[in-house]
Amino acid sequence: MSELTSIPFIITNVNCSAWEQGCDASVLLDGNDTEKTAPVNAHLRGYEVVDAAKEAVEAICPGVVSCADILAYAARDSTLNSTGWVVQGGRKHGLFSCAEAAENELPPPAFNVSQLIESFARRGLSKKQMVILSGSHTVGVGHCDKFIERLYNFSETHFTDPSKNSTYAQQLKKDCPKATFNTTVGIFMDTITPGEFDANYYAALSEQKDCSRPFNLCLKIGAPKSWLKS
Secondary structure (H helix, E strand, C coil): CCCHHHHHHHHHHHHHHEEEEECCCHHHHCCCCCCHHHHHHCCCCCCCHHHHHHHHHHHCCCCCCCCHHHHHHHHHHHHCCCCCCCCCCCCCCCCCCHHHHHHHHHCCCCCCHHHHHHHHHHCCHHHHHHHHHHHHHHHHEEHHHHHHHHHHHHHCCCCCCCCCCHHHHHHHHHCCCCCCCCCCCCCEEECCCCCCCCCCCHHHHCCEEEECCCCHHHHCCCCHHHCCCC
């Protein structure tokens, strides 16, 4: 996996793992009914990056640093501009992982803004925290199967989601043809500086250039500009 494409997957692994049982890296566990196997996590990648880091750490300091800490550090260090913020250690990695829990708890792409707010609130997260956390999509990628309905079957009155930038929608239709789209193609969510960890994701949203779930929520809830700075 290339450096550029591994970044969003590593960060997403942290988010998906933390959403259900806290930052315990349970998404890394193998098995027939683990979070890895859940359809909602079908596009997760980057496991080999964390596995390699864990193997290297174990060779030097066996049985001390948890998979949960390694995953958190990998997410921090994978940002391209090497921001180097402090990430506390001491997490314990989980020993339980359930595909059904992932399906039930992770917000699906079809969630509207109200549903997202409620989902974050159930975990003690405010609207501001929700908007800031959504900024991690600045290095995120979307996949055709997650937003295809917004392009071709949005509603009875609109074939394509009318809130989407029309020029951008046409580009997405080229990338994701209705009958033959490739679910493995990754489309960067930040159309201005794709793959860079900055605040331009929010600028792209202000132009209605969002390929996946309605993370133009920062506009819909009237988020002040101070929330949207890098």
